[in-house]
Amino acid sequence: MKTGSDVRNAPEKQRSATPRAAGARGNETAAQAPAVLPPLPWAEDALAPVISARTIEFHYGKHHKKYVDTLNELVAGTDLASESLEAIVLATAGDAEKKAIFNNAAQAWNHAFYWRSLKPGGGGQPGGELARRLKSAFGGFDTFKRAFADAAIKQFGSGWAWLVLDDEELKVRSTSDAELPLTSGEIPLLTIDVWEHAYYLDYQNLRPDYVNAVIDKLLNWDFAAENLELA
Ligand SMILES: [Fe+2]
Numbered sequence: 023m024k025t026g027s028d029v030r031n032a033p034e035k036q037r038s039a040t041p042r043a044a045g046a047r048g049n050e051t052a053a054q055a056p057a058v059l060p061p062l063p064w065a066e067d068a069l070a071p072v073i074s075a076r077t078i079e080f081h082y083g084k085h086h087k088k089y090v091d092t093l094n095e096l097v098a099g100t101d102l103a104s105e106s107l108e109a110i111v112l113a114t115a116g117d118a119e120k121k122a123i124f125n126n127a128a129q130a131w132n133h134a135f136y137w138r139s140l141k142p143g144g145g146g147q148p149g150g151e152l153a154r155r156l157k158s159a160f161g162g163f164d165t166f167k168r169a170f171a172d173a174a175i176k177q178f179g180s181g182w183a184w185l186v187l188d189d190e191e192l193k194v195r196s197t198s199d200a201e202l203p204l205t206s207g208e209i210p211l212l213t214i215d216v217w218e219h220a221y222y223l224d225y226q227n228l229r230p231d232y233v234n235a236v237i238d239k240l241l242n243w244d245f246a247a248e249n250l251e252l253a
Pocket residue numbers: 081085133215217219220
């Protein structure tokens with residue numbers, strides 16, 4: 023039963039469970055700082071040798087943290103400060119005057135989603151409903167894999183490759199810079215970060231080697247299945 027206090031404290035908009043971290047709960051500064059740096063779902067060295075601890079240390083501890091910190095600075099004292107990360111992304115998308123807020127909010131969202139898209143001992147082929155839908159959409163897992171790798175490898179400059187659910191059909195997408203499928207109504211299931219900071223320490227300019235290794239050895243199909251189930 024809701025109490026008066028619950029009602030007063032209830033967010034005006036539904037807060038996203040993903041990836042506005044569980045760390046925000048019980049964090050008394052959350053109302054002033056809408057974005058939090060969520061804990062990694064695994065140890066920094068857990069993805070090695072595909073992604074080194076050194077890469078994760080910089081990528082998570084410097085890049086991801088910087089997006090979160092900058093976002094909090096940009097929205098401090100504004101109406102957006104009490105909104106969820108996802109709500110900020112959707113509220114600022116396409117608004118040239120709020121481009122900096124969008125970029126940092128979207129990158130905070132994207133990175134939290136990326137960490138959960140990877141797991142030690144991942145890769146391989148999914149089963150169940152995902153396998154059925156991949157076969158329906160792409161003709162088979164190998165065709166999907168080539169399409170996903172192509173989207174990641176051929177994305178010009180910085181960006182992201184995505185497996186999304188669009189109108190009940192699985193599709194592969196790529197986006198530039200901080201852009202993400204949420205703004206076009208698609209539901210992300212998995213992503214691969216193809217900004218150079220994601221792979222340069224380990225692979226230098228060899229993005230295809232990074233992408234193929236991530237797909238073969240790290241993709242978290244359990245996370246994709248959870249996202250599909252929640253869609
Ligand atoms: Fe990144």
